Amino acid sequence: MKMWSLQNQLFALCIALSCVRSAAEEIHVFGYEGKEVHVPCPYPEGYESYEKYLCRNDCSYDDVLITTTERKKNKYSINDVDVKRVFTATISDLSFMDAGKYWCGVSRNGKDIYTEVQLEVRQDRCCDQSTKVQSYETSSVSISCPYEPEYQNNLKYICRGNQPSACQQQAVVTSDNNRNGRFRLNDEKTLRKFTVTITGLTRKDSGLYLCGIHRNTGLDVFSAAELEVKEWCCVQTKKMSGTVGRPLTMQCPYPPQHRNNRKFLCKGDHRNSCANVATHQSRFSLQDDVSSSSFLVIITELKAGDAATYWCGSDSQWSPGNYIEIQLSVVFPRQTSTVISNSTVISTRPVISNSTVVEPVGSQSTNISGKHFKDAALFYPVVFVVPAVLIILIFLLVIVICYKYKSYKGQGAGVNMNRNQTKSADREEVISADVRILNSKALLVETRDCNVQYSPHYKRVGLSDDFTICGAGYVKFVFWVSLTEHQSNPVNHKCA
Numbered sequence: 001m002k003m004w005s006l007q008n009q010l011f012a013l014c015i016a017l018s019c020v021r022s023a024a025e026e027i028h029v030f031g032y033e034g035k036e037v038h039v040p041c042p043y044p045e046g047y048e049s050y051e052k053y054l055c056r057n058d059c060s061y062d063d064v065l066i067t068t069t070e071r072k073k074n075k076y077s078i079n080d081v082d083v084k085r086v087f088t089a090t091i092s093d094l095s096f097m098d099a100g101k102y103w104c105g106v107s108r109n110g111k112d113i114y115t116e117v118q119l120e121v122r123q124d125r126c127c128d129q130s131t132k133v134q135s136y137e138t139s140s141v142s143i144s145c146p147y148e149p150e151y152q153n154n155l156k157y158i159c160r161g162n163q164p165s166a167c168q169q170q171a172v173v174t175s176d177n178n179r180n181g182r183f184r185l186n187d188e189k190t191l192r193k194f195t196v197t198i199t200g201l202t203r204k205d206s207g208l209y210l211c212g213i214h215r216n217t218g219l220d221v222f223s224a225a226e227l228e229v230k231e232w233c234c235v236q237t238k239k240m241s242g243t244v245g246r247p248l249t250m251q252c253p254y255p256p257q258h259r260n261n262r263k264f265l266c267k268g269d270h271r272n273s274c275a276n277v278a279t280h281q282s283r284f285s286l287q288d289d290v291s292s293s294s295f296l297v298i299i300t301e302l303k304a305g306d307a308a309t310y311w312c313g314s315d316s317q318w319s320p321g322n323y324i325e326i327q328l329s330v331v332f333p334r335q336t337s338t339v340i341s342n343s344t345v346i347s348t349r350p351v352i353s354n355s356t357v358v359e360p361v362g363s364q365s366t367n368i369s370g371k372h373f374k375d376a377a378l379f380y381p382v383v384f385v386v387p388a389v390l391i392i393l394i395f396l397l398v399i400v401i402c403y404k405y406k407s408y409k410g411q412g413a414g415v416n417m418n419r420n421q422t423k424s425a426d427r428e429e430v431i432s433a434d435v436r437i438l439n440s441k442a443l444l445v446e447t448r449d450c451n452v453q454y455s456p457h458y459k460r461v462g463l464s465d466d467f468t469i470c471g472a473g474y475v476k477f478v479f480w481v482s483l484t485e486h487q488s489n490p491v492n493h494k495c496a
Contacts, residue, residue: 027104027117027463030219032165034125035090039117041104048082051107054089059103059114065089098122122219124165126210130224136231138272140199143225147192153219155214156187156194160207164222166210201229237325242302244332252312252324253294261314263288263295271311272322304330 005236031037039054053067054076066076067091080087080472083138102117115227135141144156157171172182173196198205206229213221242248262287267276278284278297288295295313312324 027115028120028218029117030120030121031091031094031098032122033094035094035165036090037094037119037121039089039091039102039104039119040086041089041115041117042086043106043113043115045085047108047113048085051106052078052080052087053107054078055103055105056101059105059112065102066106082345091119095283096122104128120219126164126222127224130208130226133225133227134228135201135229137201137203137229139199139201141201141227142227143209143211143227144196144197145194145196145223147194147213147221147223148433150193151213151215152189155397156185157212158183158185158215159210159212160194162208162210162224164210164212164220167210167222168214168220171212195411201228203231205229236328239327239329241331242299242306243330244265244283244302244330245263246302246333248299248306248328250297250310250312250326250328251294252269252297252314252326253292254314256293257315259290259293263312263314265297265310265312267308267310269309271325272362274311276308302330304332306330383423401488 013355021370027039029037033113041049041054043052043054047073051068053064055064057063066073066078068080068087069080071078075092077092078087079088081092087104089102089104094292098118099121102119104117106113131144133141133143143158147154147156150162155175157168157174158170161167161170173180173185175185175187175194178185178187182195182199184199185194186197194211196209201479209227211223211225215221229367238250239248250265250266252263254261262266264276265278265284265286266274267277274280275417278286281301285298285300285301286295287298295312295314299306305330308329310326311323312326
């Protein structure tokens with residue numbers, strides 16, 4: 001019994017000596033909950049073929065977790081790279097109960113070789129506090145990441161999400177590769193911060209970002225930033241109108257803090273693709289009015305092609321409230337004519353007012369909005385006059401057709417009547433005709449079908465009391481003739 005107690009004391013002394021020996025070689029490793037950690041265990045030369053193991057507590061037989069003979073056991077695995085004289089033990093699915101002291105051991109005759117390992121387990125999330133950053137769609141944003149002076153030359157990076165264990169592997173941009181698509185990293189070492197700029201923002205860019213600084217030992221250092229990308233709304237819009245050939249002035253207010261900012265005016269349907277038009281040699285000029293916190297845009301001579309959408313502002317980041325959308329339409333000057341007679345036009349000249357129109361005008365001018373021309377003064381006559389003329393023409397055509405049709409029926413009736421007269425010599429006919437008195441012995445009868453000049457041989461012509469003097473020796477009346485009493489072959493008998 002006393003002998004066993006002596007052996008235990010000797011073993012405890014060996015462990016104590018090993019601990020003292022390993023204190024200078026203590027290894028610190030860190031891991032995240034739910035992830036895995038790799039424990040590197042170096043050993044001296046000459047022990048490449050010896051068995052290695054990882055143990056906890058006093059390293060008794062039950063405390064051994066994994067050996068190079070087993071290679072894998074439960075959540076533990078081991079790999080010996082003898083050319084480097086380092087074996088690595090891996091612990092997967094970490095929990096907070098795995099934190100604490102471990103031993104890297106090399107089996108040999110007599111006292112084994114031990115190296116102490118301290119494992120720290122942390123939650124795989126960051127951080128308790130985060131910086132709030134806001135911006136708007138299609139614009140850009142900068143995320144600032146401060147760091148301590150001792151990390152000035154360390155690797156910096158940024159990733160999306162809230163998982164420090166995978167942040168470096170999933171980094172969107174690093175200080176070694178400072179440009180990646182829409183992301184750019186700028187390390188300002190004198191200010192002890194690095195800035196990440198994201199351009200062309202979309203709503204999908206919203207979320208948590210981790211600024212990471214890689215450390216050669218221990219866990220990396222992180223800070224968090226929460227980005228919110230908002231949808232564009234509530235942009236102030238103005239509608240203006242000007243006259244071709246006349247000057248136009250547009251007013252663009254700006255915040256007082258933008259007094260020293262560069263002012264701009266660009267033209268285009270979308271603000272992110274508009275072109276600057278206020279250059280030194282253009283018809284557009286800018287005049288800053290500091291007292292009213294606004295600047296004026298003056299167009300010296302308005303043209304039809306100036307009808308478009310404009311954007312003016314004082315903030316290159318396109319922050320809401322710092323720019324204005326202007327929808328400009330253009331009208332032609334009103335046209336007037338000088339008339340001498342009922343149909344003769346002498347001259348035509350434009351009438352141009354002395355003031356610039358800044359509101360939509362009426363229907364007396366041609367309005368141009370973008371590429372569309374609308375002239376109400378020409379449009380309404382076309383719409384209302386042309387249909388009226390067409391209706392009148394159709395009505396007159398109907399009257400002519402009816403008149404022709406009645407005339408045709410009348411002619412047919414006259415022919416039938418003449419045929420009946422030939423068959424019955426004793427019949428009398430009432431004729432409506434024009435009669436011209438040639439002389440005291442002859443007269444000329446003009447009907448629709450025939451022109452008959454009667455000689456003095458006509459015996460019997462009965463005249464009605466209702467007749468009319470038509471002028472130039474013509475008498476229009478109703479008369480009747482006995483066909484049996486006049487010459488059978490009258491003079492100048494002409495039938496149509």
